[in-house]
Every structure is written in structure tokens, then in C-alpha cells.
Amino acid sequence: MAACGVILTSTLPAIDGDLLNYVTGVLEDADEFNNANDVYEAVGGVLHEVAQDKETDEILKLCEKLLKAVKVGTDQGSNASTSMILLDAPVHIGARLEAEEHGEGDASIWMVKKDNSMLVNKKKLEKAEAKIKAKQERRAQKEVTTTKQTGSTITASASQAVNRKEQKMDESGNSRATDIRIENFDVAFGDKVLLKEANLTLTFGRRYGFCGRNGAGKSTLLKMISSGELRIQSHISILHVEQEVIGDETIALDSVLESDVLREKLLKEERQLIEKLNATSPGGADPTVSSRLSQVYASLEEIEADKAPAKAGMILAGLGFSQDMQKMKTREFSGGWRMRLALARALFSKPDLLLLDEPTNMLDIKAILWLESYLQNWPSTLLVVSHDKNFLDVVSTDILYLHSKTLDAFKGDYETFFKTKTERLSNQQKEFEAQKQFREHVQGFINRFRYNANRAALVQSKIKMLDKLPVLKPVERDPDVILKFPAEFEKLSPPILQLDEVEFYYTKEKPIFKKIDISANMESRTCIVGENGSGKTTLLKILIGEHHPVAGVLHKHRNLRVGYFSQHHVDQLDMDQTPIEVVASRFPGHTVERYRHQLGSFGVTGELATRSVASLSGGQKSRVAFALMCMGNPNFLILDEPTNHLDIETVEALGKAINAFKGGVMLVSHDESLIRMTCKELWVCANGEVTSMEGGLDEYKRIVEAEFAAQK
Incomplete structure (x- = not known):
């Protein structure tokens, strides 16, 4: 063991006495080690603790040196002469051991004990194991912290190809297009790519249901559109119902009315003009003020501003707000009701593009039926994420399906989409199997006649034909979703x-x-x-x-x-x-x-x-x-x-x-x-x-x- 100690202290000067004794004690039983890997398994963790800057390969080389030193010491020891004792009677080993422990009897070949210095010190072993465990816990904690920090700072990003002609028209203010086209765009969430080289077309007046698996990127795409990360025509107004209304002293009905920016602007200007007229004498009024006030009145009449409170009240009532609730302050509502207020504001303001993310989550069946009826007459473009198949069947004129980093568009409601998608996947699978069978048939011909001189030209033509065929890709299907509730428990007698x-x-x-x-x-x-x-x-x-x-x-x-x-x-x-x-x-x-x-x-x-x-x-x-x-x-x-x-x-x-x-x-x-x-x-x-x-x-x-x- 002295040789092992020399090797360890020369290679690892930082090793302390306790760890040195522990390692040499473990290596004492040379018969347990057949190769360097056995030594590494026994003491590798301790050696890594001492030499944190060394790689695994270096520690393995050190283990090889230790193994050689151990084996050499064992070979030398085997040459020493041993004394032979002839037993004249059977020996009861248990009894002799017990007697030896009490200091009785003579030492024999059955009770030869190793020197205490050659045994593993339990305290030192526990100390070494505690150090290894502490290091592992620190490493695991560091990984968890890094993961959490990475997860909490992950942000979504988007990029797209821009049509220069359309961009110039938009910047000049001459664009009057109502349809929305976002071409060749990518969306990522951190390092995860959600959409790649996708295209999105939203035709004005159509109602699009948006489907896809959880985590596929539906909500992220809506955020990219509403935030301007994905660029669309600047004259198209967008409203994304995502966050609840902030609670303050505003009355619920007034909160909805304020969402009509044009009406609020005209009413504010009307009040300012009337104040100017009241501040001047009857004969000294500015004619331009009176003229502008007439224009404001005409604009208010055009947008039917006088009917707005009744319309806002109807929307709130449909979403479950009673007459008393419509007069309550927004701060008095819970988060769920504030989300309904946000939805009511969106329905009242009627943007060119309305983005709804799971609008039925906060609604009861009665409110859902009302919303279905209201959205069926939605005048502009609607893009709605929903998990409610019945809601999508009633509301949608088209379905957008996000899967495998692509966007597919389908005409019709959800039921039509599901049938079309199922048929399309079935046809793609049949086409894949037919192509695979054809390739295998051609490849079989090539393998059979590859070395036939008479058919060399034909074989070469077959090889070229295979090379020209498109890459054979299997049909991509979303994996089945499986939820498993507990299954093992005893039956209870009713009533429970x-x-x-x-x-x-x-x-x-x-x-x-x-x-x-x-x-x-x-x-x-x-x-x-x-x-x-x-x-x-x-x-x-x-x-x-x-x-x-x-x-x-x-x-x-x-x-x-x-x-x-x-x-x-x-x-x-x-x-x-x-x-x-x-x-x-x-x-x-x-x-x-x-x-x-x-x-x-x-x-x-x-x-x-x-x-x-x-x-x-x-x-x-x-x-x-x-x-x-x-x-x-x-x-x-x-x-x-x-x-x-x-x-x-x-x-x-x-x-x-x-x-x-x-x-x-x-x-x-x-x-x-x-x-x-x-x-x-x-x-x-x-x-x-x-x-x-x-x-x-x-x-x-x-x-x-x-x-x-x-x-x-």
C-alpha cells in the first residue's frame, strides 16, 4: 500500500490524509479488482472530488497505475513461506472465534486477523461519501437553477419575408386591402421552433377556428400578430382578448363604451367645442367652432353614438352581467368577470381583426350560446383559439390547423375539417406505402441483376430512376394523448x-x-x-x-x-x-x-x-x-x-x-x-x-x- 500512497501523493498533491488512508484501505483487497474499471468504480468518485480539474480519462490512467502497484505487492507477498499447522481434531470455528474474542485460546489459521491499519475507517468513509453527495447536490441544484432561469427568461420571436411593393403602398397610406397575408414567416419560443416557413392568409369577413396541440404555438402566434412582431397592414385595427380589464373606479358599462376610441374622441371634442361656445358671447362666437361642432354631430350620428349604451348593455347582458352588475365598478369584479369585460369591450369596438384565445373558458352554457349567436354575424375577420368542438362547428367558416411547424387551412367547420384531415392522412399513408412497395420492387430488381452484364444498362436506368424519386417521408401523425388516473383502490360501500x-x-x-x-x-x-x-x-x-x-x-x-x-x-x-x-x-x-x-x-x-x-x-x-x-x-x-x-x-x-x-x-x-x-x-x-x-x-x-x- 506504500506504493499506492506514493502514486496518489505525487499525482494528487492536494489529497488529505483521511482520503489517502480511505483509498489505500479500499485497495488493500487486491482480489476484488480485475481491471482499471473495477478500481475506478471503487474509488473514482473520491479521486474526482480531489482532482476536480481532471477528466475521466486521466482518472482512469491513475487507476491503472494503482492497479499495477496493488498486483505487484500481491505477487511479492505470495512468494513468502507460510507455516503449516496439522490439526489433530475437528475445530469448531464459531467456538474458537468466541474464545479468541475473550482472549482465550491460541491464535490459529482460522482466526488470523488483519491489522487495523488495513481496514476501512468508517468515519473517513462516511466523510468521503458526504463530500461526494454534497458535490452532487450542488451540481443538481445548479442545473435546476439554470433550467428555471432559462425557462423564466424564454421569449418568443418571429421573422418574416416582406413584400416590398406592399410595404411601400402601406407606408404611403395608399393601401386599402382588407385581407391579411403573412408570408414565409418563422416563429420560435426560445430555442424551440414553432413555425417554419409558414404562410397565413385571413380573408376579410371569414371566421377562422384555430386548432392544434397544447404547446404547438397557437397563443404565441396570436401574440406575435397583436404585438406587431409579425407585420400586417398598418391601417388594419387588431384587438387581442388576452388579459383581463384592470380594476379601477370605472363603471362596467362605461368601461365597454370607452373601448370605442372613435366615439370617445368625438364625444370629447364635442364637449370641448361646446365649452368654447359657452365661454363666448352670443354675437362673438367663432364660426369655425360652430362649423366643426356640426361636423362632429354628423359623425356621431353616422356611427349611431346615441345607440351605443343600449348596444353595450346588450353585450354585457349576453355575457351574464345583470343590470346591477353593469353599474358596478370594475375593481369589484373577480378575475373571471374582468375577462368577460375584456371580451365585451372587444365585441363592442369591432376591430378589423379580432383575436380570441379560449373565450369559452370563462362562460357558462347560456353565455356560450349567446356568444355563438353573436359571432355568427361578426362583420370583420375573426381568429379564435378554442377547444370546444361544438363552438367551432357553430362559429367557424374555416379552420387553421397548426402541426409539425406548419399551418394548414381547411374550408368549413370543425366537423368538416376533422373528416378532411382524417381522409388526407389516410390517403397520404396509402401513397407512402405504395411508394415504399414500388421502391422495394425496383431495389429488388437492381440487387438481383446488379452483376449481370446483359442487363447492366437496365440496372443503371433503374438506379437513376430511384435517385430522381423524391425523398420518401413517413406520414407525420400527432402522438395519441393518454391520461391515466389511479386504478388501484378498494371499492367503498354507498353512500360515500x-x-x-x-x-x-x-x-x-x-x-x-x-x-x-x-x-x-x-x-x-x-x-x-x-x-x-x-x-x-x-x-x-x-x-x-x-x-x-x-x-x-x-x-x-x-x-x-x-x-x-x-x-x-x-x-x-x-x-x-x-x-x-x-x-x-x-x-x-x-x-x-x-x-x-x-x-x-x-x-x-x-x-x-x-x-x-x-x-x-x-x-x-x-x-x-x-x-x-x-x-x-x-x-x-x-x-x-x-x-x-x-x-x-x-x-x-x-x-x-x-x-x-x-x-x-x-x-x-x-x-x-x-x-x-x-x-x-x-x-x-x-x-x-x-x-x-x-x-x-x-x-x-x-x-x-x-x-x-x-x-x-
């Missing part, structure tokens, strides 16, 4: 969740529920519908125990484990953490592989799991929330608006996962396709009561449409 004569209110003057009686079991597939403010979310919070009934009783099975998905799940996630850290902070004590497996069950795989939550799309954040909800292995799911931000394929996967789930499910949703796919019972929240709708969703829609028609 029940409300008896429950009353609830925040203030006595406005009761939310009056003596409701409902129950659920492990076979429940219940959907709760109703207007916003009717108490759907409050009912769920009573069931999970977050709110306590004012009167009545909540019964829960002792083995019930509820998984709750909140419609505000995004607000409950730490935007600075990675998905792995989010799950680990709520459920500590598991391995990283366990957290990755849980996230992978909901499609958050690979680098998505190590990016900051802030850099994920809305749908990807929802998947993280699903993974978090199911980490506790729930046997009953309560889902509040689970389809918000999810793409159409993920909504379908959610429906399949709910159907495959062996526990009970209760959900609040306005997504017609999910309701029809999963729910066996429909509950309606209205007027402080929760009632079962016998005719299901069709009957509820019929009642809502009748009310909507009566209001018209």
Missing part, C-alpha cells in the same frame, strides 16, 4: 358522499343553498351545470370540506380520498418551480423517478418536467395540476372546469380516462363533448337548489335556448 338538508350562505340576506339533498357513490358520473354565480364551485367546496354548511350534515366515508381539480389550478402552482419540484414539494420523500412517472402519466415528459412552470402552455400547466391531484391515489374525483386550456385531443383523452376510472366522478363543465362522453346524470344549480335534470344535457339546452329566445 352525501349532503342532508344542507344550507349555506355568506350573508343571510343572500342564501346560496336552501336545504339540498344529494349523494354520490363509486359509480357516479355526475355533471353540474348552471349559470355563473349559481353556486356550482361553492357546492364542490362544501363536498370537499373547504366550506362548512350553515345547517344540515355532510356525510363522508372514512376511507374516501378525494382528488380535487380547481378551475384556478394555475394560481396554485409555483411559477418559479419545475413540475418535478412542484410535485416533490407537495409530496416529499419519493424518488425523482417516481415524480417523473407521475408527471409522465399526464403527458409531462422529457424536458417539459425540468422547465419552469411559467414557461409551459396553459394546457401543460393543467396536466401538471392533474398529476398533482392524483399523487395521493384518490378514489373519488371532483373536477371544476377541467377542460380549460386543454386542446381537443386532450379533452377526448380526459373523457376516456374518466370512463376508465373505477371510482366516482363529479364535475362542473360547459364542454358539451365531455359531458356527453362521460356523464350519466346532470345536476342543475339554480335558485338555491340542486335538481336532477331528467332529460340530460339535451333537455337543459332546450330550456336555456327557450329562455334565450324569449329575451330576444
